[in-house]
Amino acid sequence: MKALIKYSLHDYLRSHKYFPPISTFMILIFVYYSYTPNPIIDSYAVTALIVYVISAWLCVSVLSLDSHVQRQMMILHIGGENRYYLSKLISVWLITLILTLYAFIYPITFGMFNESVSLKIGLVSIVNHIFLSILGISIASLFSKVITENAVNSYGGLALIITISLATLGIYDVLPTYLKNIIWIIPPAVGTQPVLFNWNGENFLDLLLFPFIWMIVYSTILLYLFLRLAKKSQK
Amino acid sequence: MEKLIELKNISKVYTDKKNVLRNISLTINKKQVIAILGGNGTGKSTLLRIIAGVERPTSGKINYPNKTIKIGYVPERFPKNIRFSPSEYFLYMGKMSGASKDGLTKRIDNLLHRFQLEGLKNQRIMELSKGNIQKVGLIQSILLKPNLLILDEPLSGLDFEAQGELVKIIGELKQQGTTILITYHESNILESTVDNTFLIHNGNISETETTVKQSIKLLIIRNVEKSVVKDWGGIHKVVEKDQQLYLYVSAKESDVILSRVLQLKGSVEAVSTVTLDEMERTI
Numbered sequence: 001m002k003a004l005i006k007y008s009l010h011d012y013l014r015s016h017k018y019f020p021p022i023s024t025f026m027i028l029i030f031v032y033y034s035y036t037p038n039p040i041i042d043s044y045a046v047t048a049l050i051v052y053v054i055s056a057w058l059c060v061s062v063l064s065l066d067s068h069v070q071r072q073m074m075i076l077h078i079g080g081e082n083r084y085y086l087s088k089l090i091s092v093w094l095i096t097l098i099l100t101l102y103a104f105i106y107p108i109t110f111g112m113f114n115e116s117v118s119l120k121i122g123l124v125s126i127v128n129h130i131f132l133s134i135l136g137i138s139i140a141s142l143f144s145k146v147i148t149e150n151a152v153n154s155y156g157g158l159a160l161i162i163t164i165s166l167a168t169l170g171i172y173d174v175l176p177t178y179l180k181n182i183i184w185i186i187p188p189a190v191g192t193q194p195v196l197f198n199w200n201g202e203n204f205l206d207l208l209l210f211p212f213i214w215m216i217v218y219s220t221i222l223l224y225l226f227l228r229l230a231k232k233s234q235k
Numbered sequence: 236m237e238k239l240i241e242l243k244n245i246s247k248v249y250t251d252k253k254n255v256l257r258n259i260s261l262t263i264n265k266k267q268v269i270a271i272l273g274g275n276g277t278g279k280s281t282l283l284r285i286i287a288g289v290e291r292p293t294s295g296k297i298n299y300p301n302k303t304i305k306i307g308y309v310p311e312r313f314p315k316n317i318r319f320s321p322s323e324y325f326l327y328m329g330k331m332s333g334a335s336k337d338g339l340t341k342r343i344d345n346l347l348h349r350f351q352l353e354g355l356k357n358q359r360i361m362e363l364s365k366g367n368i369q370k371v372g373l374i375q376s377i378l379l380k381p382n383l384l385i386l387d388e389p390l391s392g393l394d395f396e397a398q399g400e401l402v403k404i405i406g407e408l409k410q411q412g413t414t415i416l417i418t419y420h421e422s423n424i425l426e427s428t429v430d431n432t433f434l435i436h437n438g439n440i441s442e443t444e445t446t447v448k449q450s451i452k453l454l455i456i457r458n459v460e461k462s463v464v465k466d467w468g469g470i471h472k473v474v475e476k477d478q479q480l481y482l483y484v485s486a487k488e489s490d491v492i493l494s495r496v497l498q499l500k501g502s503v504e505a506v507s508t509v510t511l512d513e514m515e516r517t518i
């Protein structure tokens with residue numbers, strides 16, 4: 001799998017397709033921190049959402065690199081579809097890890113906060129970024145070329161789902177009581193936001209863990225679904 | 236003979252309801268070179284993809300007695316838009332298959348030399364000519380000496396030297412225990428290498444006699460009844476068109492058949508050599 005991950009990252013670099021999502025990400029971070037000082041936890045909560053959106057974009061972009069025949073040959077070389085698709089998803093995740101580090105280090109390096117970042121806040125913020133990037137990747141995998149051949153459906157469908165997921169809290173407020181449970185099927189991208197906004201950053205035990213766990217459970221379900229559907233669509 | 240793959244009642248129906256393969260059963264043994272022939276769109280490539288495991292049959296079963304079987308596959312159309320040079324690409328593919336870098340580098344250099352790609356090894360594949368891209372497709376499939384090598388139209392676009400090299404490599408691989416499944420059109424270069432030939436027609440597969448592999452003559456005759464000629468030996472197919480009979484006969488028998496036609500006071504309008512594919516297309 002290591003060889004395919006290297007191949008995918010190398011190929012992505014050469015394709016120059018990374019430029020739109022990565023440059024958008026850097027501009028968004030730059031614009032967000034154009035005013036100083038900023039509250040640490042709230043700022044990191046917002047940049048984690050930026051990572052979420054860009055991760056989805058990166059995933060669709062990376063999974064569109066190989067043609068159908070190239071994919072078939074690589075599956076033969078690597079010894080199975082699951083290995084192929086997992087390698088591709090890990091490649092995307094490695095790129096998002098770099099974005100996470102950038103989002104974390106940028107405000108510290110350029111003094112965008114009025115206090116120093118404690119270990120606890122730093123750790124929780126990084127975990128939130130990583131979990132949201134995994135969620136973004138898992139959603140986007142279902143809208144990638146592997147499953148959705150049509151580019152309009154792929155990018156359009158993904159943009160719609162991402163927008164709905166970002167507006168979840170507002171949607172929840174306007175829904176009638178008997179429909180509020182519908183919120184569970186929407187990707188839980190903003191579930192950790194209120195938890196982080198209300199956290200004082202001093203004690204891990206004050207942090208409600210459920211939204212974080214649910215995000216990973218939700219992502220795992222989507223990734224499992226992706227692997228199943230990808231196998232079907234391949235054949 | 237030791238069994239390598241067994242296909243049981245394989246059928247393939249595409250979403251447009253096109254039934255490409257019908258109930259195909261086939262046993263492929265080790266150390267064999269098998270040609271699968273048939274006209275365009277008869278399902279040869281589909282069958283090869285199913286055997287390679289990159290496409291699933293609609294029904295039926297494939298058994299691989301050796302579960303760790305290594306399969307090399309050359310698709311009919313090798314992807315053109317690869318952003319790596321042949322050297323980089325082969326190194327990645329070889330590593331993906333689990334080969335170590337040292338052995339792989341030697342093998343790559345050797346194959347690049349044999350297929351005369353040495354001078355182009357650092358040029359990106361997407362910038363190579365069709366024939367050279369086809370060579371890249373071939374090399375990637377034999378990097379690791381597979382147990383089964385599947386070649387879908389490997390000769391198309393290859394120059395004469397490369398075709399000869401491929402025939403040599405097929406012979407070497409067979410000696411080393413590899414089974415080779417191959418499809419080709421309009422070429423006799425592989426006929427001496429092939430052990431068994433199967434013909435796909437209307438979704439069904441049948442083993443053909445060796446004579447079918449040899450060149451076929453088309454005799455266009457007049458003034459002879461179809462019912463008279465249809466039982467003659469050496470005739471593969473008879474087609475009636477515009478009061479003429481098109482006889483597809485084996486080259487060996489063509490002289491005998493021609494003299495019989497003349498004895499019956501028939502007239503010979505034309506004689507030409509055709510390929511199996513051309514014969515299939517007339518169905």
